Every structure is written in structure tokens, then in C-alpha cells.
Amino acid sequence: MLMTQRLQVLLDDSEFDEIRRIAQRHHMTVAEWVRQALRAARRDEPGAEPQRKLLVLRETARHAYPTADIDQMLSEIEGGRFGDDGL
Secondary structure, three states: OOOOOOOOOOOOHHHHHHHHHHHHHOOOOHHHHHHHHHHHHHHHOOOOOHHHHHHHHHHHHOOOOOOOOHHHHHHHHHHHHOOOOOO
8 A cells, every 4th residue: 555645845935936837847736846856856865875885985995806907807808708718
């Protein structure tokens, strides 16, 4: 069962009029325009909190990962792609 919640936002007349004009230009109601604007804002918001991202980066930096010269890596990738096992 889908639950919905009501959100009340108070705007001054000029803000509301501007939002109404924008919604009309997009052929939608003010409510639908606001819902879409809030969804877009949520999508643009970083997925993880900055503290969590820093923790992950610090943890990653503690480990040693294999590296190679870029030409060697590309050669190995291409060799694997074409079934050349380097023998």
C-alpha cells in the first residue's frame, strides 16, 4: 500500500506566482512541478555523507593495489580480450 504525505510550504506571493508561471509553461500543476523539482534535487544530492566518503577513501588508501605501466596494462587487457595468454 502506497502511503502519501502532505507537505506544506509557505511562500510569499511573488515566489508562488513565479512557480505558477513556470509550472504553466511546462503544462503541469504547481503541485506536480514542485514534486518533480524535489525529485530532481534529491537526485542531485550526494548519495553518501561526506564523513562516510572520507572514511571509505582513508580505508582504501591503507591497501596496496597492483599497478603497472599503462602500456603494459593495456597490452594485458587486449591480450585477455583476444584470448592471447601471453605464451
